[in-house]
Amino acid sequence: MNGLMMDYPLTLQHMLWRVERLFDKKEIVTKREDTLHRYTYADLSGRVAQVGNVLRRLGVKPGDRVATLCWNNYRHLELYYAVPCMGGVLHTLNLRLFPDQLEFTVGDAGDSVVFVDKTLLPILDKIAGRMPSVRQIVVLNDGGPLPPHKLGELLDYETLIAAEKAECSWPAVEERAAAAMCYTSGTTGNPKGVVYSHRSQFLHAMCVLQKDSLGMSESDVLLPVVPMFHANSWGIPYAAGLAGTKLIFPDRFMGDGQVLLDLAEQEGATMLAGVPTIWLNLLGALEKSGRRLPKVHTVICGGSAIPRSLMEGMDRVGLRMLHAWGMTETSPIGTVALVRSWIPPEEAFNARLKQGVPVPGVEIRIADITTGEELPWNGEAFGEIQCRGPWIASGYQNDADPTKITEDGWFRTGDVATIDPDGYVTIVDRTKDVIKSGGEWISTVELEGAVMAHPKVLEAAVIGLHHSRWQERPVAYVVPMPEYKGQVTAEEIREFLAGKVATWWLPDEIRFIDEIPKTSTLKFDKKALRNTAEPIAEDAVPSPVQGGSARE
């Protein structure tokens, strides 16, 4: 017996209805080199219709992949709406991938059209002639001549739009139809394509607006510094359309704290969103200038864990960070570090530093890394986070890496975490990095944090290497601060760690290097470290005394 409720499809066309009917006055502002581009949701609505007509004229058919290689700007937003509402699939190319990876993602997705910011033509040019599926390339250009390139004939976005009506008859779209694609950054092997549906995007946006999620509102002014080509842009473009939030796009000027400060201040931002590095830059600009952003009530932070010192610094300048966790495969919102009402005030700061509690719509569990058995939420046991829900991936484009889905249908995130009795997730490692020593687990992330707290240390990465007795033992690669280069000793660091971590967690070796190798998305490339590492000199180090709990 079914309910007698409408079979209203959950598609992004609903957002378009709201953009057009309810928020015509609201603004969208984009930073340009020396000026600001400024228009309204009414303008957005009209231009989205024009882009829809352009896509139809270019021969884009339902299910066709349409790629973008763009920064955060209003034209990218137009494509975020026009492509899926026309039945196409928006594939946001990650401009930070290496050329071979970029070529792979275009081919793997089978992109038929590419829309590219003029400033990013040189990146696309690196794979000129290596995109056999691509029929047309359209340049988003603020004016002026194009740089030299080998990409053949290019179409001009504004010229195409100018020829079209500002009304579009959108096709009927089913809610499970593909809406967008985003590739993982591929720290191991090729990037993998995640394919979002209209339904998943709709539901994710419904979650983002919740007070106990990101809490976006019509009354907010949001400056999204998270790149629109990363992890589904955190769902912000569609959540904004649903809520009517004013948006401030930084275009390519994301790395400069001063620029972000000016933008946020001039346009009255109330919410900011980005990764920790961005907020380090902003914090620097605030502290240097003495300026403040009193209108900002929330700084959404994801992508990697928030360093304690960063959140302390942001608290000092009156900016409240909201830590969220997720990944490309989770659309991305999975958990948000709310302070539950029963948390005592003195523990609130620590709660905010955790990855947080699952949002409505997402179920999580932790599973033993070896056996897959579900582990208790006691804040001690740690295992792989697995999750399920209507905006969690059930697989990848072209069936890449089917091992990421468990037999009972949960997504294996690869993140290793504890969950405490209050439901707070705390990530301690990645499954491929965590070390198993004598049957017990050692968190490389915790160990790195402890080493990096040493005042003479700039960066540290810990990997596990083979050991004849303990199976694996930790080895730390340490980059000293420039002023202490050659003046830090392994003994000094080992002494510093004593009492801060369990004795048997102490690294067998501490190896000083000039730089930690990094991936295209600037994460530590531990795979590269492991591939080139010297074996442990087992005679040279004392055997650890190991026993008891892994987290004694």
Place this chain on the structure above:
Amino acid sequence: MNGLMMDYPLTLQHMLWRVERLFDKKEIVTKREDTLHRYTYADLSGRVAQVGNVLRRLGVKPGDRVATLCWNNYRHLELYYAVPCMGGVLHTLNLRLFPDQLEFTVGDAGDSVVFVDKTLLPILDKIAGRMPSVRQIVVLNDGGPLPPHKLGELLDYETLIAAEKAECSWPAVEERAAAAMCYTSGTTGNPKGVVYSHRSQFLHAMCVLQKDSLGMSESDVLLPVVPMFHANSWGIPYAAGLAGTKLIFPDRFMGDGQVLLDLAEQEGATMLAGVPTIWLNLLGALEKSGRRLPKVHTVICGGSAIPRSLMEGMDRVGLRMLHAWGMTETSPIGTVALVRSWIPPEEAFNARLKQGVPVPGVEIRIADITTGEELPWNGEAFGEIQCRGPWIASGYQNDADPTKITEDGWFRTGDVATIDPDGYVTIVDRTKDVIKSGGEWISTVELEGAVMAHPKVLEAAVIGLHHSRWQERPVAYVVPMPEYKGQVTAEEIREFLAGKVATWWLPDEIRFIDEIPKTSTLKFDKKALRNTAEPIAEDAVPSPVQGGSARE
């Protein structure tokens, strides 16, 4: 081409997962005669499992209707979860229906089991022997002997529960499966059954938690005074399970402002929800006692329009009302009277008095009452509100009244409204009440408001009666305040209205009566008025001078 996202069914079992895993400490408090019943979400979770097992033991099968005749209390909440999660359909019987209507709804739904509060046994007893589909009746009893009745053998809820384990293997449920039923109050003809699906309930709850909707949060403490048998309880039981909100149930003590004040104060309520009459009582208790409720940030108000004087009074005592509009067929949230960011402060109060703007997930339009043509959002044109969305009814139980769905699939609400360019809905009448005079529309609701603003008038209802020249003309039925009985004249009221409404809106006759007839839900019964009304004495009144805009 489909997205590669999980086919996670949107069912109420997800809320149950959250109740069990995330909110075990949170409280649910229920008012009893002299004490409070108090337990936690952990208790709720265990007892819901027990009730699930009870239902299985009683032979409840997927799709079976299970009725409740209960006030707002923790046991009713248990049934709100256990019945749909077991695959049954929760049918909340409206205890205010007349016995014949109650009998009709039980039979129309085909209820197989009825759960009834001990205090409501006398109501069920009135239809004893007239419920052929009902196999079992279970009494929810706080202890003590039952009143005399003719209902035959009764089962005891607590005895049944005590025999069951606090773990339940819930069946797999599809998202479009029926979850709950609620009947309209039936001001004309028989009540009509609305059948909610798991999907509609899930999506509606996702909306309720949004900052720009009702904005319920884990940190809130909610006192729902809206009966759990009215309009799907405004979705509060499921929204609370999703968010982890502490609930305070008033049981049957809803009408006493003093009791509500005590409950809200003692339990730290931050949100209240109910119809205007309830807030009139609470306001009275606040003004009389001089007490205040500083923790309450929002008083959700729906069911009928908020009188200006009530919202002014509530503002004076520091209680901010949030006006919402909807109906049984809309689950019920359709619009919420948010103050959009661009509304100037001096217009904010008026914006809050309107029915509001559509929430994410709901599309609305207004259609000409005669032609069905879509009307512009100019704040002037008024027509029937039609809506569509995933939690809007597509029909009724047993195919009652199929005329409520338009040919293109929108739900016809029967409410007549204007929509202004900002998207604010203002209801002016019901389609069956609005008067067409000389080709122009007259809003009986506006006219009644104008008459009731007269200091000597207690109540007034306006109906349209046949007129040979103007087709229809308004006639006002007026109840004077007791102290002015026999001392108000028609001329006095007509003079009072002059200048406040258009000349041609002035009622042709003003008829003084002792009481306006009311429906079972205490709304003006204009049908009864019309059925017994004397025709207009056309010779006795001057012809109105009519022309120009309907809202000149």
